[in-house]
Amino acid sequence: MENIHYLEEQFQARIDKGERIEPRDWMPEKYRKTHIRQISQHAHSEIVGMLPEGNWITRAPSLRRKVGLLAKVQDEAGHGLYLYSAAETLGISRDEMTMQLLTGKAKYSSIFNYPTLSWADIGAIGWLVDGAAIINQVMLTRTSYGPYARAMVRICKEESFHQRQGYEIMLTLCKGSEAQKAMAQDALNRFWWPSLMMFGPRDEDSPNTAQSVKWKIKRQTNDELRQRFVDITAPQADYLGITIPDPDLKWNEERGHYDFGKIDWEEFWQVVKGNGPCNKERIAARTDAWEEGKWVREAALAYAAKQAQAVEVKQAV
Ligand code: BYC
Numbered sequence: 001m002e003n004i005h006y007l008e009e010q011f012q013a014r015i016d017k018g019e020r021i022e023p024r025d026w027m028p029e030k031y032r033k034t035h036i037r038q039i040s041q042h043a044h045s046e047i048v049g050m051l052p053e054g055n056w057i058t059r060a061p062s063l064r065r066k067v068g069l070l071a072k073v074q075d076e077a078g079h080g081l082y083l084y085s086a087a088e089t090l091g092i093s094r095d096e097m098t099m100q101l102l103t104g105k106a107k108y109s110s111i112f113n114y115p116t117l118s119w120a121d122i123g124a125i126g127w128l129v130d131g132a133a134i135i136n137q138v139m140l141t142r143t144s145y146g147p148y149a150r151a152m153v154r155i156c157k158e159e160s161f162h163q164r165q166g167y168e169i170m171l172t173l174c175k176g177s178e179a180q181k182a183m184a185q186d187a188l189n190r191f192w193w194p195s196l197m198m199f200g201p202r203d204e205d206s207p208n209t210a211q212s213v214k215w216k217i218k219r220q221t222n223d224e225l226r227q228r229f230v231d232i233t234a235p236q237a238d239y240l241g242i243t244i245p246d247p248d249l250k251w252n253e254e255r256g257h258y259d260f261g262k263i264d265w266e267e268f269w270q271v272v273k274g275n276g277p278c279n280k281e282r283i284a285a286r287t288d289a290w291e292e293g294k295w296v297r298e299a300a301l302a303y304a305a306k307q308a309q310a311v312e313v314k315q316a317v
């Protein structure tokens with residue numbers, strides 16, 4: 001017991017000094033579990049996040065838009081893979097993580113349970129969802145667990161391209177016909193509040209924040225990041241000439257921040273619990289992908305076994 005306390009103190013001292021924790025280093029069990037939870041949920045979000053956008057690849061309005069969207073969706077797959085690999089360094093397998101997603105044990109971001117109804121939604125997702133993701137993830141490039149922090153560096157570079165492609169879609173629509181501008185406004189109306197929810201519950205309702213800040217997993221709280229997102233995004237909406245659907249959104253000179261209205265937390269928890277507009281559809285799509293990929297996994301294993309056997313025979317000769 002004494003020994004554990006000593007190890008924990010040493011561990012906290014390393015974190016306080018700003019040292020990175022690496023896979024073979026001693027770490028408290030809860031630190032390991034928190035990382036498995038967060039990194040795997042982050043990976044699942046990247047993979048599930050491909051679905052609402054993939055929905056528009058065949059219907060992108062031009063070849064240029066199609067190529068851009070294809071590249072973005074492929075990037076999300078890459079992000080999922082780096083993150084699953086980072087989580088595997090903590091002693092969980094990719095199969096176990098997949099099972100946790102498919103059985104509802106592991107969460108993924110609430111935002112991907114909303115439908116993409118028009119092409120403007122692809123613009124709004126790039127602008128708002130990737131914009132929110134960057135704000136959260138730039139913080140994570142300095143997170144205390146080495147493999148996670150390193151994965152985040154590349155992910156953030158790609159997310160910044162995603163955000164720009166989304167904003168450029170919005171800009172084009174807002175400079176277009178009345179109908180196109182109305183489509184952009186409608187997408188903003190539907191994606192604004194769910195984007196604010198991406199940052200997670202209010203700090204006072206966030207059970208994980210205090211410990212995660214102490215371990216420098218999180219360097220800023222959910223509310224701090226949400227405020228930063230509003231401060232950055234409100235002027236961008238003004239530039240587009242469309243209106244954020246919040247009558248209480250107002251610059252507060254004294255605070256040096258935008259004030260904003262109340263988030264519907266009941267909606268957030270309903271979506272997190274599986275009752276959002278597309279939760280069932282998203283999990284069904286991932287379950288199909290898992291089942292349809294079975295033969296590929298089996299073929300890869302059979303091939304690896306055959307190769308290993310061939311090496312054994314060669315060594316025996
Ligand atoms: N949706 O104590 P809290 C992207 C859960 S971007 C669903 O504050 P924590 C992408 C939370 O897991 C999106 N669940 O938790 C972008 C916890 O439940 P459990 C992914 C949520 O972990 C564009 C409970 O609520 N980004 O991938 O300290 C295209 C209490 O919350 C949500 C990341 O995953 C939510 N929005 O803070 C494609 C970033 N919010 O686990 C893809 C990494 C909270 O105890 N993750 N919950 O059962 C994080 O930074 C943190 O995990 C969070 C939550 C800020 C999200």
